[in-house]
Amino acid sequence: MDIDLKGKSALVTGSTGGIGYAVARELARLGAYVAVNGRTGERVEAAIAQLKGEVPEGEFIAGVGSVASAEGVAELLAGLPRVDILINNAGIFEPKPFFEIPDEDWQRFYDVNVMSGVRLSRAYVPGMVERGWGRVVFIASESGINIPLEMVHYGMTKTAQLAISRGLAETVGGSGVTVNSVLPGPTLTEGVAEFLKSMGGAGSDLEQVGREFIAENRPTSLIKRLARPEEVASMVAYLCTPAASATSGAALRVDGGVLRGIA
Incomplete structure (x- = not known):
């Protein structure tokens, strides 16, 4: 099974902690050159230092910039104009009753959880298509299918990610670029x-x-x-490898069986 990512570059958004950090670590273990993304240089450098301690042979670069705005994405792209692997992981959540969620919260969740991936995919995927190889993974959630009553606005953004992922996969069909979603459960x-x-x-x-x-x-x-972050990261990393070349347009669950559907 070909899981070698040597010579490939990757960007994992929101990777100074949590699932994003675990994905960055796993991709580095497979040989990828990984850009670690966070909102501040201090957090990014601290994460890279920790990653180097865990993966001494790994190669990492700082990708500083908030992906919650067009300006932040532009800042990130200026320092990292090309990647072979894009992991749209950055996201926020907050339990709040539906009738207490103001307009600004709906917009903030949409900007961070949805538009970050839209903007980065729009910037990076054409280059992947031109080169004939690329991987895009959206870190969605089982909450995109099983909308949580305690945070409907979060569930809405995860449903949107599933739609975008499938639509983008169809857009680049036959190009050598695959686009998939991963649906973690509570992690x-x-x-x-x-x-x-x-x-x-x-x-x-x-x-x-x-x-x-x-x-x-x-x-x-x-x-x-x-679930543990590394359990989710294993699935994400596999989707980025040459071994997963026939998997595209899929929504793969790492939800611990929360979703009861058989498909």
């Missing part, structure tokens, strides 16, 4: 850890609080626990 990232702490207290056992959260809020889960 124990730093943000989720803070959320769980707020539920169970600072001294709580996060594994146990996570299991209780799953039992109450995602009872259809088959693994009965939160």
Whole structure:
């Protein structure tokens, strides 16, 4: 199985922590030259230093810039005009009752979770098509199919990502470029850890609080626990390899079986 990414360049948005960080680490292990993205130089450099400690042979570059705005994307593109692999991972979430979500929150979630991937794909994918090889992965969520009542605005953005991913895959069909989505279930990232702490207290056992959260809020889960970032990263990294060349336009689940559909 060909999983060698030597000579390939990758950008992982929102990769100073969580799933994005785990994806950057896995791509580097497979030989890719990885641009680590975050809003500040300090956070990016700290993440790169940690990544180099975990993957000594890895090659990393700083990709500083907020992808939440056209200006931030332009700043990022100026320093990184070409990539072979684009991981649209940057995203935000916040539990809030529907009737308390103001217009500005809807717009902010759409800008960060959806438009970041649109703008970057629009910038990078034509070059991939011209070169005859490329990989684009949108980090969506099972929440794009199973809309969470506690954050409808978040679910909406994840549904939008699924639509964009499929549409883009069809747009570049036959070019050697593949476009896919990955649908993680609830995953124990730093943000989720803070959320769980707020539920169970600072001294709580996060594994146990996570299991209780799953039992109450995602009872259809088959693994009965939160996923780990590295478990999601393994699927994402595989989709970026030559071995996944026949997989495009797909929405692949790493949701622990939360979604009950068989397709």
